[in-house]
Amino acid sequence: MTDLISRLEQRAERMATAERVEQTGTQLALFRRHGVLYGFAVSDVVSAGRVRSLSPVPGAEVWVAGVTLHLGKLLTLIDIPRLWGEVHRGVFDLPSFLVVTNGRAEIGIVAEQVLGMCDIREEISSWKSTPRPGIHGATRFEEENVLVLGARELLQTSPFSGA
């Protein structure tokens, strides 16, 4: 019996330690676009969805993919690489989107793939390269680079700054 109790205690200790380790990491909502991994802090993300119907906006900027109806509200879907002025060859399906917020406004970010919430063990280093709207920093996830975005940074750039 003593052996069993001791083993249970050891197990409890292991689990408690494991929990402490998890709490020290960061959770990011990851998504992929043009083969690049991007992430938002989980606290920035309101929801995710699949693109059911997308209405183009006449006269809108090229990075506006369109507007969709999501959970009863109109949501503008934007394409981050195009917002940064990147031009990519090829046609890609954009079946998913993440909805992010700065607490006042929401915007949808289109993605080829939403990976969901992932634990990031590595540190997030601050962005020191060319400034880009919405960029917060960079990190790595399972041997891949991740560009970390911030909803606050994104929504304070000029087209959204009224939000």
Add this chain to the structure above:
Amino acid sequence: MDETTSMIRGVFAEEARELVAEIEKAVVRLTEQRDATQRRAAIEAVFRATHTLKGAAGSVGLGEVEGLAHTLETVLMPFRDGSVVAPPPLLRGVLRVLDTIPRHVDSCREVDDEPSLNDARTLLQRLAAGEKVVEPLPTLTADDDGRDRTSTRRKVETSGSESEMLRIPLERISRLDARLDAFRELRGSLLNRVRDAQRLLVNLDSTIASGDTEMLKSLRAMASTSYRTLSAALTEFDGNISDFEDELRVTRLVSFDSVTQRISRAVWEHSESVSKPVRFEVHGPALALDRRVLEELKEMLIHLVRNSIDHGIESKEQRKAAKKSETGSIRLTSSPQGQTVLMTLEDDGQGIDVARVKKVAVDRKIISPAQAEVLSQSDAYELLFAAGFSTASTVSMTSGRGVGLDVVREKIRRLGGRITVTSERGKGTKFELDVPISLATEQVLLVQISGFQLAFPISAVERSFRVDAATAAGLEVTHRGQPLSVRKLSTMLGLPDAGVPERQTPVVVVSAGGRLAAFAVDRMLGEREVVTRPLPTGIVHHKHLSSAMSLGDGSLVFMLNVAWLLGAQLDTQVETKGTLRHRILVADDSVTTRAVHRQTLLKAGFDVETAADGEEAFRTLSTRGAELVVSDVRMPNLDGLGLARRIRSSQRFRTLPVILISSLDADTDRERAVQAGASVYITKGEYQPSELVRVVRQLLGLSSEGT
């Protein structure tokens, strides 16, 4: 009381409210008419509705209501031919008596014994006999309006508990039914997915027992697929719920007419009581707004019209001396602005006496004499909204107590809106209330411009017509005596030059803020009643758009900001062109890929139709036609290869150019595509918008510029 009688009385209660509202409206109209023919028409409307009320009340055993309706007919009989003007005290009494009917009918829904309405009958008879009666019934005020006479939503008190009844047009019920059908379909699909998951569980149990690792791996893959399909179904479910919620919200919208009718009555009653004749006019489109917003607006507007009558409109003598018509005028204009509705209330009274406003403010210690010295005119107007401010020299029941405009501003502020006032001494005062609307329906004219569906608010459309495309260039039309150059809307909006797809160019004449303009569009798609929504973040800064609306099939249409267009068009010189566009059909099961191709081709000046699979594409082709097809290969129902084969085997379309775009890049895939009938095969890896446009133009035999 038995259940059936109670139910029938419930139905009658609704009908009685509508009939009472109808009588009330006709009575107010009667007070406004100056000639016998118009008076006769108004009183005939009173009689028609009263007669129906009498008959219906009798059929549900409400003899008191029946008797009251009969008395109403009797006292109004001498005025039926319109030659004699009904005395205002009698009409006021009629309105008071009408106020009692809905509550009386409600109180009879659950009881057999109908209370007496003898007092009301006696009141009418005494007024008809010319007696001066101190009215025993309470005066209707904006704040104690116990019932909502004309809205479709009613509060009904039954047995001490409050229930609410909602009258919904059959068409709206049908739309809710259609949404329910979508839920049922989805439920069937979810049920299948749940069964799949169940089977998976059973397989997992037996595989875990057997320890077959390979099998476990494939079951894991199946679980992953199952998760994805369930997630997709959940998203679809969310979409259906939001559509359903929209429809449900629409059923709660109330016509703005119900408010204007109440204001109309308030104007008449108040102007009568202070002996200042006032004509009340309402302008603007048919609007339906959220009931909560309407209730607030009603109170505020009633307050403002009373204010206008008390402080703005002069006495008959003063107006005569000022060479104005003896009858004052109050005009209410509603104008939807996308996310807000602008209510303008103007009177033609004496305007605001700024010197007096300053003096009162100093006397009441709201500002110091030194501040008054330097106070601008617009700042002086702001003082009217200060708590405790009133310039009225006499105190009436409804104004002059210094309570009012501050309350109105506070209410507007709570709704998230604003109120401003402007005035011109001797000419009148204008209040503008800009109130946000979370949800509203609006009548729109749908048009197509460069492949986009856009909407004009009907309230801004003066007229629409077609002109011959060949003669449209530089065309000048005359509207309301004003010459207008027809300008092409697509160019103004910076959209690709669409030309005109039809032989005739549709032209829409719009107005805003007293300005007019004529715009050429590609197609006129007709009028619709739509639910408008504020523009979302990321779009708000586009000033040419004012709101968005769902067409019920998931697609969204944007409303044009007419005021902005009219401002912008002054600097733009545009001509219409009599060219025809080439129509391309794009088939792809991915909504985004469709959008990408569509945008690319629209930008290049083509007209684009889309379809979600091969079957739909062929149907669209057969009904609407196209000069070229761009299709994905992998699609449900009928894939791109199947579509190409069907096109080649059709007598009508066998020479139609077909471009297949696919991620399959093996030589055998290309061969299969060519064998199926593809004119060109493009792999997604090598796809570029400019390349697609180049190939399309080549296949259509077009030059490298223009369509």
